Amino acid sequence: MSRTIIRVVALALIFLAPAAAAQIPAAEYEERRGQLAAQLGDGVLLVLGAPEPPQDYLPFYQAPTFRYLTGVDEPGAALVMVRRGTSTTTTLFVRPRDPRTETWSGPRLGTERATRATGLAAVTADRLHPVLDSLLGAGLALHVAGEYRLGANAAPPISYDQQVLERIRERHPSAALRDVTPLVRRLRARKSDAELTLIRRAAAITVEAHRDAMRAMTPGWNEFEIQALIEYDFRRYGAERPAFASIVGSGPNSVILHYNRNDRFMQAGEVVVIDIGASYAGYAADITRTIPVSGAFSPEQRAIYQIVRDAQAAAERAAQVGAQWSAVTQIASRTLAEGLARVGLIEAPDATYDCGNTGSQQQCPQLSLFYFHGLGHGIGLDVHDPDQALGAGGTTIQLGSAFTIEPGIYVRSNVLDLIPDTPRNRQLIARIRPLVTRHANIGVRIEDDYIVTAQGVEWISRAPREIDEVEALMRESYVGPHPRRAEWVDWYR
Ligand code: GLY
Ligand code: MN
Ligand code: MN
Secondary structure (H helix, E strand, O other): OOHHHHHHHHHHHHHOOOHHHHOOOHHHHHHHHHHHHOOOOOEEEEEEOOOOOOOOOOOOOOOHHHHHHHOOOOOOOEEEEEEEOOEEEEEEEEOOOOHHHHHHHOOOOHHHHHHHHHOOEEEEHHHHHHHHHHHHHOOOOEEEOOOOOOOOOOOOOOOHHHHHHHHHHHHOOOOOEEEOHHHHHHHHOOOOHHHHHHHHHHHHHHHHHHHHHHHHOOOOOEHHHHHHHHHHHHHHOOOOEEOOOOEEEEHHHHHOOOOOOOOOEOOOOOEEEEEEOEEEOOEEOOEEEEEEOOOOOOHHHHHHHHHHHHHHHHHHHHOOOOOEHHHHHHHHHHHHHHHHHHHOOOOOOOOEEEOOOOOOOOEEEHHHHOOOOOOOOEOOOOOOEOOHHHOOOOOEOOOOOEEEEOOEEEOOOOHHHOOOOOHHHHHHHHHHHHHHHHHOOOEEEOEEEEEEEOOEEEEOOOOOOOHHHHHHHHHOOOOOOOOOOHHHHHOOO
């Protein structure tokens, strides 16, 4: 079979799998709530859904903690679980049906359908505070899970959850309070088969978008034109939205980690970091490719790209079930440092520079001048989701883990102006400045997604990533939804 036919069959298998397999079954939500309840002491657990968006007519996104425990995807809902000994009473609060409003905004769930969908007793949301008043008035402790920062110095912004909680605490100042969000995060850290199916789909859609971006890339285009094609593909293939602001960063923007203005005209000779992720049924992918605007990497770009790719390959080989995540990150850092030393951007793999305030002797690895983020993170309902290997319940890669591996090198043109002026640093600057100048504005990140099933660690983001593969796909032409109309783009010049 040709590679094209294999791809078409693989995509068909992913997208045409029975629709039911793409949902989280009601029984799984029940199991999640049961696992949480078993870890709670006596008290009332409150989990708030997200409110209506504050500005009119913006899209609604459900709060992940609430979605994880209920599957309910409409605004203004809440979950209350009352735990006494080993018995638990669970109630869902939802907005009431309202035919007049529904004429404008579509049908609401209402209590009856909420009960049918979830198996939970459901009452209208206006009952939430009276019910809480009565339970807390009877002396029960309050447990909360969601977006809280309860420390004494919790800095703004104050989340919706916290605002609601503060109102409750004003009425019940003596109620014992416990933030049980870490318990939910531990549950979320281990993905079920149904969740892994959704993450796999999010990744498959994101891969298609990357492939089209590679085919479409054209010198003189604006970054937003590539963003538009990417997000077109997301919706075209059934994702509800980008899981985070799409990053299409060319030239000087390629070295800015969270650049997302995407409004620069791209030039031949530059690289573009494209860091994107579809959200499918609430689950995020997060995949980065770095490509040359012209379709062919320069020798300097090639050298940096290959170091990053080697680091990712080394990390990927180390990322086995049972491996310590810290060991995976170490091997990636070591590979990056050895590569940068070979190119001459750092003096030696273990070389350091003076990084303390003037006068202090603090040393930092020279590697950190060019690589200054973590190697990866969990993915799931959030693009940065809890994962078992990354602190939520453990340090090793386990069945049900879903995570990224995303090394990068970013040669900022001003990097040597950012370090303290010391004799040692002056010597370093003199040695490496020519190399920094030669590689300035080359930012390369390669980010892939992995899930752990009974078969082991699986790479699920199979967009081209070897230099030859990327350049070959960029020679293909893009067959898009419609041709580009130059007069529209001229509005932005
Ligand atoms: N796209 C955000 C990240 O890579 O972590
Ligand atoms: Mn990431
Ligand atoms: Mn990313």
